[in-house]
Amino acid sequence: MKTLGATRLVGAMVVAACASRTLSSQGLLLTPTSPTQTVAEALAKSRFVFTARVQRLNATTTGSVKATPNSVIVSVRADSDTVWVAPRAMRSISGRSITVVVDDPQPLSVGKVVIFFAAGLASDSGLALREVARGNFSPSDRDTYTAKLSEAREHIVRQRLRAAVGRSAVVVLARVDSVTVVSLPDSLAAQASFEHAPLWRRAAIQVERPFKPQGGGVGVGAVLRLLFPGSQDIGFRHAPKPVVGQRYVFLLRPASVLSPRNRIGIDPNDLYFVADSVDALPPSDTTRVRLVLP
Amino acid sequence: MPPTKPKKSKKPALIGTIVSIIGLAGAGWWLPSGSAAVAYGVDIVDVVPPDWSTDALPQPEPNVAVNPTNPQVMAVSAILLGWGEEDVGFCPPDKGGIVISLDGGNSWSLRCVLPLVANTLGARVAGDVSLDFAGNGTSLLATYLSPVFGGASVSTLRAVEITGWDDAQTTIATNITPADGIANTDLPHSAASPAAGSNTLTVGVNKIKDDNCASGTGATGTMYWWINGTEGSECVERRASRGPTQAVRPAVHESGRAYGVFFNSVTDTMRRLVIVGGNVANANATTATFNQLVETGSETDPCKDGDGNVGIRLTKCIEVLDEEVIFSDPPTPPAMGGQIRKPNQLAVAVAPTDKARVYIAYGSKTGSDLMTLKLVRYISGAKAIDKVLRTVHNGINPAVAVDAHGRVGFLYQRWVVRGADSLWETNLTISNPNQTSWEAHLLSRTPAAEPQYWYGLPYIGDYIDLVAVGDTFYGVFSANNDPVHHPTARYLRPLDTGSPNPTLPPGVPVSMDPFFFRAYRTP
Numbered sequence: 001m002k003t004l005g006a007t008r009l010v011g012a013m014v015v016a017a018c019a020s021r022t023l024s025s026q027g028l029l030l031t032p033t034s035p036t037q038t039v040a041e042a043l044a045k046s047r048f049v050f051t052a053r054v055q056r057l058n059a060t061t062t063g064s065v066k067a068t069p070n071s072v073i074v075s076v077r078a079d080s081d082t083v084w085v086a087p088r089a090m091r092s093i094s095g096r097s098i099t100v101v102v103d104d105p106q107p108l109s110v111g112k113v114v115i116f117f118a119a120g121l122a123s124d125s126g127l128a129l130r131e132v133a134r135g136n137f138s139p140s141d142r143d144t145y146t147a148k149l150s151e152a153r154e155h156i157v158r159q160r161l162r163a164a165v166g167r168s169a170v171v172v173l174a175r176v177d178s179v180t181v182v183s184l185p186d187s188l189a190a191q192a193s194f195e196h197a198p199l200w201r202r203a204a205i206q207v208e209r210p211f212k213p214q215g216g217g218v219g220v221g222a223v224l225r226l227l228f229p230g231s232q233d234i235g236f237r238h239a240p241k242p243v244v245g246q247r248y249v250f251l252l253r254p255a256s257v258l259s260p261r262n263r264i265g266i267d268p269n270d271l272y273f274v275a276d277s278v279d280a281l282p283p284s285d286t287t288r289v290r291l292v293l294p
Numbered sequence: 295m296p297p298t299k300p301k302k303s304k305k306p307a308l309i310g311t312i313v314s315i316i317g318l319a320g321a322g323w324w325l326p327s328g329s330a331a332v333a334y335g336v337d338i339v340d341v342v343p344p345d346w347s348t349d350a351l352p353q354p355e356p357n358v359a360v361n362p363t364n365p366q367v368m369a370v371s372a373i374l375l376g377w378g379e380e381d382v383g384f385c386p387p388d389k390g391g392i393v394i395s396l397d398g399g400n401s402w403s404l405r406c407v408l409p410l411v412a413n414t415l416g417a418r419v420a421g422d423v424s425l426d427f428a429g430n431g432t433s434l435l436a437t438y439l440s441p442v443f444g445g446a447s448v449s450t451l452r453a454v455e456i457t458g459w460d461d462a463q464t465t466i467a468t469n470i471t472p473a474d475g476i477a478n479t480d481l482p483h484s485a486a487s488p489a490a491g492s493n494t495l496t497v498g499v500n501k502i503k504d505d506n507c508a509s510g511t512g513a514t515g516t517m518y519w520w521i522n523g524t525e526g527s528e529c530v531e532r533r534a535s536r537g538p539t540q541a542v543r544p545a546v547h548e549s550g551r552a553y554g555v556f557f558n559s560v561t562d563t564m565r566r567l568v569i570v571g572g573n574v575a576n577a578n579a580t581t582a583t584f585n586q587l588v589e590t591g592s593e594t595d596p597c598k599d600g601d602g603n604v605g606i607r608l609t610k611c612i613e614v615l616d617e618e619v620i621f622s623d624p625p626t627p628p629a630m631g632g633q634i635r636k637p638n639q640l641a642v643a644v645a646p647t648d649k650a651r652v653y654i655a656y657g658s659k660t661g662s663d664l665m666t667l668k669l670v671r672y673i674s675g676a677k678a679i680d681k682v683l684r685t686v687h688n689g690i691n692p693a694v695a696v697d698a699h700g701r702v703g704f705l706y707q708r709w710v711v712r713g714a715d716s717l718w719e720t721n722l723t724i725s726n727p728n729q730t731s732w733e734a735h736l737l738s739r740t741p742a743a744e745p746q747y748w749y750g751l752p753y754i755g756d757y758i759d760l761v762a763v764g765d766t767f768y769g770v771f772s773a774n775n776d777p778v779h780h781p782t783a784r785y786l787r788p789l790d791t792g793s794p795n796p797t798l799p800p801g802v803p804v805s806m807d808p809f810f811f812r813a814y815r816t817p
Contacts, residue, residue: 047383064403066461087384089349091788101463120384120391122462123343124403130386190537190562191512194500195638195756196421196442196449196480234373235419235442235449261448261478261502275443 040152040159042117042133049085049149050093051137052076052100054112061099062126071128072100072108074116082115082142084149090123099128113137115145162292164278168251170224171212171293173286174205176242177223181230188265198229198275200266203242205250209286211293226252227266227273228280240280249281249289250274334724334767336735338783338811340775341370341393341402347788348802351382352745354755356770356808357424362488363431365763366398367459370770371423371436372808373755375404388412390420392436394459399768399812402786407456407467411440411475421449422756426486428493429548433457435495436467437484440475448502450475451482453495453520470495470520478502479516481541481638487575488646489548495520496574498530498542498554508534515539515556517584519574530570530584532604533596535559541638547649550575553674554584555642555654560596560611567609567656569642571674587674599677608672608679612658614639638756639665643694643702647727650674653683653702655692663687669694669704671729683729686721693760695767700727703767703813705760709742716742718754720771722813737811738783740774745804755806767813775807783809 043049052074059073060066076083078095086093101121102108115137118129137145165171182200184192193199203226210218218224229239242248255268274280281289342349353372361367371392374382385391385406393402410418421439428435434456439449452475458464480500487494501507501516507529515531516539531539536559546552552574557565572584589607591600597611639657652672660666667689671680686706693705702725710717720737760769773779777789777796787807789796798804 045386047386062403064405064462066463068463070463087382089351089382090345090384091347119386119389120404120406122403122405123345123384124401125344127345128462132386187536190559194480194502194538194540196439198443229443233442235421235439259448259478260504 038133039148040155043085043149043152044156045132046085046117046119047087048093048116048118048120048129049083050076050118051082051113051115052098054108054110054114055097057105057108057110059099060126060128061097062122062124062128064122064124064126065099065101065128068101069105070101070103072102072105073097074100074114077113081146082137084146093127096127099126100131101128102131102134115141158288158292160278161288164251164276165212165289165292166294167253168212168279169254170218170252170272171210171250171289172205172207172218172224172252173209173211173247173249173283174207174224175247176203176244177206178204179242179244182227182266184265192264196233196235197231198227198236198239198262199231200227200263200273201230202227205242205248208247211249211289214293224250224252225271226250227255227263227271229275236275238277240274240277242274242280247283249283249285251279251281253279333733333815334735334813335816336722336737336782336811336813337399338737338780338809339399339402340780340783340785340787340807341770341810342775342785342787342807343393343402343404344786344788347799349787349807350803350805352772352806353808354772354806355422355757356755356772357757357759358761358768358770358810359425359427359434360761360763360768361427361431361434362429362763363427363490365766365768367394367396367427368399368768368810369394369425369427369434369459370402370808370810371420371425371438372770372772373421375808387418390418390423390438390440392423392425394465395810396460399810402810403462405459405462405465407454407465408436408438409440409452409454409467409469411450411452422480422482424482424484424497426484426495428455428495429487429489430491430493433493434459435470435484435486437482437495437497439480439482448478449480450477451479451497451499451518452476453484453497470523471525476518480538483541483543485544485546485552487546487548487550489550489575492548492575493522494546494550494574496544496546496552498544498556500538500540500542501527501529502538507531507539511535512537512559513539515542515554517542517544517554517570517572519552521574526583528572528584530554530605531556531558531568533558533568533601536561541640543640543642545642545644545652546574547644548646549649551644551649551674552584553642553644553652555640555656557614557638557640557656558596558605558607563613564597564611565614565658566597566607566611567640567654568605568607569652569654569672570605589677606677608654608670609656609658613660614658639667639690639692641692641694643696645696645700646698647696647700651696651700653694653696655694655704655706657690657692664709665690667692667706669702681729683725684723684732691754691756691758691771693758693769695760695762695769697762697765697767699765701725701762701765702729703760703762703769705758705769705771707754707758707771710739718742718773720758720773720809722760722767722769722811724767724813735813737771738773738780738809740776740779744774744776745806765815768811769813770808770810772806772808774804776804780809
């Protein structure tokens with residue numbers, strides 16, 4: 001069971017009051033009216049967020065990237081609390097010289113300190129990233145950016161959750177009463193079994209608290225049936241696997257949404273399904289779910 | 295930090311070869327016969343890049359492609375190579391990674407090139423990646439599934455043409471399939487035509503559709519092809535089938551002669567190996583071509599020959615281990631210490647020297663084996679297998695290639711039990727041009743219980759890969775990455791060299807890494 005990932009930022013997760021100052025910088029627009037919106041968009045596309053000093057222009061640290069006007073060597077700051085996001089399987093980029101391929105090199109100059117949002121371009125004897133967004137940075141901005149990244153992370157989580165709630169016909173807090181294998185007629189069972197088939201399982205859940213639809217439709221104590229992928233294939237590694245006796249906030253879609261090929265032999269009437277990690281949340285996410293209800 | 299190599303002599307290839315031969319002798323394997331001297335040296339490289347010092351992700355199901363016009367250029371793919379969730383992925387969320395070498399496999403660069411499409415809410419996966427270089431050498435062709443499961447749709451096939459690999463800034467992927475991909479396809483396996491100047495891609499798939507190939511049955515084996523960008527497709531499994539055609543493996547000769555092999559399901563556990571033949575060169579891309587191997591007769595018993603249908607059935611009804619035996623509910627560590635996937639243990643290659651000579655490896659359950667691999671030779675037009683060349687007990691993941699002189703390379707992994715321990719071996723065996731003698735190389739031997747079976751992911755994976763360019767074989771396999779089990783392999787990722795034998799850095803658990811190798815003729 002996974003909570004939404006608001007705690008994945010590297011470094012401090014201090015949630016400060018919204019910054020009163022405006023951080024305006026080329027390539028990364030931060031305005032008082034929507035300070036987190038743009039940071040969230042950049043963060044959603046990024047695998048790295050860090051500060052660095054421009055070392056050399058029109059240069060590169062790896063043979064995989066040719067030196068062009070758009071390739072810049074930067075020295076990542078050695079203090080790890082200004083590397084906010086990086087893949088945890090990689091060795092630290094703190095204190096290293098790496099290449100960043102930027103869209104517009106003009107505002108950059110040697111010695112300039114910048115915060116970069118970036119994603120991977122090449123990893124070999126050197127490291128090269130492609131810029132997603134950037135902004136000016138000074139040490140006094142650190143806490144502000146930490147706060148903004150935390151807010152942006154929460155914004156992304158809520159955005160995703162809002163989309164999931166929006167596509168769901170039913171949202172409930174419920175307890176899992178039973179889990180069974182979906183039994184199909186012999187010939188259909190054979191056709192429904194292929195490598196990336198979901199291998200559906202069926203769960204019966206008892207509603208403790210309905211959230212959607214509001215004003216009736218699903219009552220406390222109602223028993224609902226849902227499908228979830230039983231496959232252990234990597235494609236389903238984040239699919240919910242409800243456990244009997246456990247409670248979840250379920251975001252349920254009608255099984256009729258599934259193409260017939262995806263539910264061979266299964267009658268979709270009065271049946272729902274969950275397939276993504278966000279479709280079955282721990283009860284602790286109830287508050288967040290309520291905040292995004294229409 | 296520079297790439298780390300275990301300490302070894304200045305003649306690594308020879309040492310490696312000697313070690314592998316000794317290892318085989320110690321294991322009771324036969325030694326080379328029919329030739330006086332060992333003919334191949336083997337270099338092995340763990341391709342996980344240097345920066346991935348704490349990487350512990352499982353990276354099985356590797357695939358390899360080598361540029362036929364410039365064998366210094368090659369590419370390897372594997373699950374979770376560069377992509378993944380936000381705290382483990384390197385590539386942008388909409389790109390999957392492959393590694394590319396421009397120096398013959400000595401160094402590897404992780405590149406983010408495969409366009410990924412999200413499933414219902416953002417999860418992006420590249421599944422079942424196949425790589426091939428086009429015969430013209432100017433394109434790297436990649437086929438894969440994205441998304442693997444779409445919620446409202448089953449998995450979607452994508453094929454792209456990758457160019458500009460000299461500079462990561464200019465490495466781009468251009469769609470071969472339509473922008474939305476080809477929906478409801480599974481288990482793609484691809485083969486490019488090796489003909490000089492050609493740009494032809496053939497892909498075998500399990501096509502999940504309402505009007506199956508044999509109406510009302512599970513027959514779904516389908517071949518797609520693109521000839522200079524023009525798409526065609528055809529059902530290749532024409533017989534009734536109890537279940538979906540799990541895999542269709544293609545092989546293409548430079549003349550355009552093409553083959554596909556797959557299993558026809560007679561019952562849940564009984565299947566027959568089928569080969570179809572066709573042509574993908576100078577053909578009208580919209581008309582059927584895989585109809586050139588036909589059984590004569592009117593037999594109706596599916597376990598007997600001669601039913602008058604397209605596709606020669608090369609085996610009798612044979613037992614194939616069914617998935618439910620492995621994917622138990624609740625999940626438990628499966629047999630063989632790893633995972634045997636759906637019955638898709640298949641590999642095929644056609645001899646560059648003879649378009650009628652086909653080599654097929656397939657798996658079935660025989661005797662006390664969980665899986666028995668057989669490598670066989672088939673001569674096109676014949677009604678049966680020409681000769682069984684090799685038999686491997688408890689082997690999986692076969693891969694076959696034929697070099698420019700007709701030498702056959704057979705790569706596979708084998709589960710071995712030694713007392714209380716179980717091991718995974720990765721073996722390469724290479725024949726002489728007539729397949730009358732074989733030279734065997736043990737590429738790795740690792741404990742099957744480590745890393746531990748990780749619920750929800752392939753462990754040993756569904757496939758490994760082998761290709762040949764000229765008289766050199768190039769391959770890739772995934773294995774336990776503890777350096778103690780790979781004394782001759784070179785590691786790009788950092789190792790701890792403080793102890794007498796190199797180890798992974800402190801705190802980094804053992805996991806599955808993709809290992810590239812090159813088997814080359816020695817003077």
